[in-house]
Amino acid sequence: MKILLAACNAKYIHSNLAVYNLRAYAEDYRKNIVLKEYTINQQKDEILRDIYLEKPDVICFSCYIWNISFVKEIAEDLKKILPDSVFWAGGPEVSFDAEDFLKKNPGFFGVMVGEGEETFRELCRFYVDKKGSLEEIPGIAFGFGEKIRHNGWREIMDLSNVPFAYEDMEDFRNKIVYYESSRGCPFSCSYCLSSVDKKLRFRNLDLVKKELQFFIDRKVPQVKFVDRTFNCKHSHAMEIWKYILEHDNGITNFHFEISADLLKEEELSLMEKMRPGLIQLEIGVQSTNPETIKAIRRTMDFKKLSEIVDRIHCFENIHQHLDLIAGLPYENYESFQNSFNQVYALKPEQLQLGFLKVLKGSLMKEMAEEYGIIHKEKEPYEVLSTKWLSYGEILKLKTVESMVEVYYNSGQFQNILNYMESFFEDAFSLYEELGKFYEEKGYHSISHSRMRRYEILLEFLEQRQEISREKAVDAMLLDLYLRENLKSRPSFAPSQKPYEKMVWEYRREKKIPKTAHIEVFQNGDIVLFDYETRNPLTNNAETKTINEEVKEYGYV
Incomplete structure (x- = not known):
């Protein structure tokens, strides 16, 4: 008797604690249990093949809001190639309407409702040891002749x-x-x-x-x-x-x-x-x-x-x-x-x-x-x-959400955002107007590189005469070099050629490693970016303003 616990996660980096808990609680039946984790981004054929080759007698799917449609499709095809296997579902997405779920998805025999550890162990006992009956197991709903029997929710556990x-x-x-x-x-x-x-x-x-x-x-x-x-x-x-x-x-x-x-x-x-x-x-x-x-x-x-x-x-x-x-x-x-x-x-x-x-x-x-x-x-x-909120307004908020995700939550535009905010009525208006600009230009439906995001932002800012292009570019360059030592200069960055000799001599005198970067900003600041030392929260390079040090060596 082989019982397969299947989890379909939203991303590869996720894991499913629930199926591991079920397996741990049913330790007495460990040799009969196979645990498999997949993602909803995998090819369905790949998952079908993997489960089919296991030839499980019982298949238990962990069901959540992010995977339920995927699980239904997989199970529907699996039932065709594994007609003798018994299909169970569990999890929050099927617990609250178990009977309706079973009516609409006849390939599934039963649903484990609520907490599953004790229920799963009792199901293992029923299928492996052939002991007891399904009618005696609390916390399940299952096909009972032409009807669906619901045994009620199980008491919560310690x-x-x-x-x-x-x-x-x-x-x-x-x-x-x-x-x-x-x-x-x-x-x-x-x-x-x-x-x-x-x-x-x-x-x-x-x-x-x-x-x-x-x-x-x-x-x-x-x-x-x-x-x-x-x-x-x-x-x-x-x-x-x-x-x-x-x-x-x-x-x-x-x-x-x-x-x-x-x-x-x-x-x-x-x-x-x-x-x-x-x-x-x-x-x-x-x-x-x-x-x-x-x-x-x-x-x-x-x-x-x-x-x-x-x-x-x-x-x-x-x-x-x-x-x-x-x-x-x-x-x-x-x-x-x-x-x-x-x-x-x-x-x-x-x-x-x-x-x-x-x-x-x-x-x-x-x-x-x-x-x-x-x-x-x-x-x-x-x-x-x-x-209180129309669908049109929901769409506007979706655009704001997209801009916040790209520009704020990425943590890569902190200094330019700080500079920009004072030129808008409030922070929300900044992202609202930026999102509107993306849509007007047709940028919202295109995938952009990180550098292209800066270029679009500069294009957006150039519409507002009160914003200094020089200060905006300085803020963008600070953000860019905080994150990485760029291999090539951004298209909007001023030339560093006038300072090349000064920077080279300073680096030689101070033995500055090649991994570091020195930028001369338009406002006169000279900043050293140390990529060997980073902020553990932001991952930004450690910086040091070196204007005075450069003056000491007579380079300015």
């Missing part, structure tokens, strides 16, 4: 009873490793499925520390905690943050999703001591409109959140990623613009503009009609319009 899922980290080379120290969420945000499970549970801290040490000893590049609100329990968060600080290996980065306004002084004082890059924080703001926050049942003190984000920013050692969601109740275009400007002013390392996804099983799905929410019928069930 998270500490789930064995550690990781063994040989070679399997995760060049991949993000996911880890879970708690399940459930104390909050009731109407757009989120985590709010459905109100029974928040924490993994035993002794286990957590032992497992974190496993990652630290193996110098895993990044461990991403999947806890929905990591710092909702102060003592739990403090113990983990203390441990990773005290056992820092100088390499591993830990990612946490937190509520910034819940952070206490003790936690902030600890964070200030951390190595740059030891942790990074994802902070969901979603909106700064009080009416919106109330409607989505979210708890947030934006004033306190802002103060804490500012304070962490001053530490200069922690990457902060802030989120906004467009399409929420009571948030029109102007309100979202205000939310954007308030969050942008906090200068996070990344600002993600997401669009509301009306998920099956969420309160937002139930409230969609009342809020006039129209959304896509197929996953990702993304908002198309609301009472």
